[in-house]
Amino acid sequence: MQKFTSLSAVAAPLPEKNVNTDIIIPIKRLVGTERGTLGEFAFEPWRYGADGRPNPNFVLNQPRYAGAEILIAGTNFACGSSREGAVWALNEFGIRALMAPSFGAIFFNNCFQSGVLPIVLDDAIIDDFMIQAREVVAGSEFNIDLERQIVTSPDGTTVTFETESFRREALLAGLDDLGMTMKRIGDIDAFQAADRDARPWIYGLQHKV
Numbered sequence: 001m002q003k004f005t006s007l008s009a010v011a012a013p014l015p016e017k018n019v020n021t022d023i024i025i026p027i028k029r030l031v032g033t034e035r036g037t038l039g040e041f042a043f044e045p046w047r048y049g050a051d052g053r054p055n056p057n058f059v060l061n062q063p064r065y066a067g068a069e070i071l072i073a074g075t076n077f078a079c080g081s082s083r084e085g086a087v088w089a090l091n092e093f094g095i096r097a098l099m100a101p102s103f104g105a106i107f108f109n110n111c112f113q114s115g116v117l118p119i120v121l122d123d124a125i126i127d128d129f130m131i132q133a134r135e136v137v138a139g140s141e142f143n144i145d146l147e148r149q150i151v152t153s154p155d156g157t158t159v160t161f162e163t164e165s166f167r168r169e170a171l172l173a174g175l176d177d178l179g180m181t182m183k184r185i186g187d188i189d190a191f192q193a194a195d196r197d198a199r200p201w202i203y204g205l206q207h208k209v
Contacts, residue, residue, distance in 0.1 A: 002115040003174035007096055008143045009069035012059050013133040019073065020080035021107060025089040027081075038085060039092030060093075070142055072129050073100040078107035087114045097144050099151070101126050112167045115174065117146060119161045129153055146171060 022045075029041040046058045054061045060068065071090070077100040078086055087110045090098075097117040111118045121129075129142070132153050140154040146168060152158045163171075196203050 001113075001174050004096065004115055004117050004146055004171040006143065006145045006147070007069060007117075008141045009096070010065060010067060010136060010140070011070035011072050011099070011129070011133045011142045012065040012068040013130040014059055014071055014073045014077075015130055017074035018076045018079055021078050021083050021086040021104070022080060024078060024086040025083065027083070029089075030083060030085045035088060036092060038089040039094065042089040042093040042095075064136055067094065069094055069096045070144070071095050071098050072126060072133055073098060074126075075101045075123070077103050079104040082106035082110075084110045084113070087111050087116055091116050099126060099129060112170060115171065117144065117163070117171060119144070119151065119163075121151075121159060121161060125159055128157070 024043060025038060025041060026044055029038065029044065033041070043058070043060060047055060047061060049055050056062070059065055077098065082104075086107055091114050095116065097119065098111070099119045099121055101123045102120060103111075103118050108118050132140075132155055133142075136154070142154065143152040144150075145152075146163065149161050149163060149168070150158055151161060
């Protein structure tokens with residue numbers, strides 16, 4: 001998993017509320033579509049018209065947001081079904097960080113398993129960031145510093161955010177939950193060895209004489 005330490009990038013505004021995971025990646029694309037290609041179908045119902053052509057009105061199709069790595073979203077982003085493919089699709093499309101007043105709970109947790117940073121900020125801050133993102137000009141970038149947990153907007157405004165310490169450590173190290181567990185394999189082995197001595201009957205062992 002790619003580490004997340006800091007990011008300076010263009011942010012795309014997506015003010016719609018209650019964006020469902022089926023919009024982020026339609027269920028039909030999770031059957032027979034290989035990992036690594038899901039980014040092509042991210043936001044497919046909005047990115048493409050019925051004729052298969054790109055929708056020029058959709059924010060992520062607009063040239064000024066080309067290469068955007070940050071998405072500023074509305075309340076309850078990525079609600080609905082708990083498909084991990086929604087995070088995969090965003091990540092493969094190039095999105096590394098999300099900012100919103102709230103997220104679907106399962107999606108929020110899934111982000112940390114794929115190196116995507118979800119940031120919860122107050123509605124007023126998100127509204128201000130949306131305005132700044134809409135007024136984007138060449139070189140206008142948001143900066144996200146995970147180590148200091150600070151977001152700096154193009155106009156120089158700085159706000160702090162909170163990330164659970166375990167999740168923050170994992171992103172900084174580029175590790176998912178399994179990777180974080182393996183970091184403590186020595187502690188786990190030591191605990192199991194001590195527990196075998198203390199409670200041998202649990203392991204089908206006999207007491208040492």
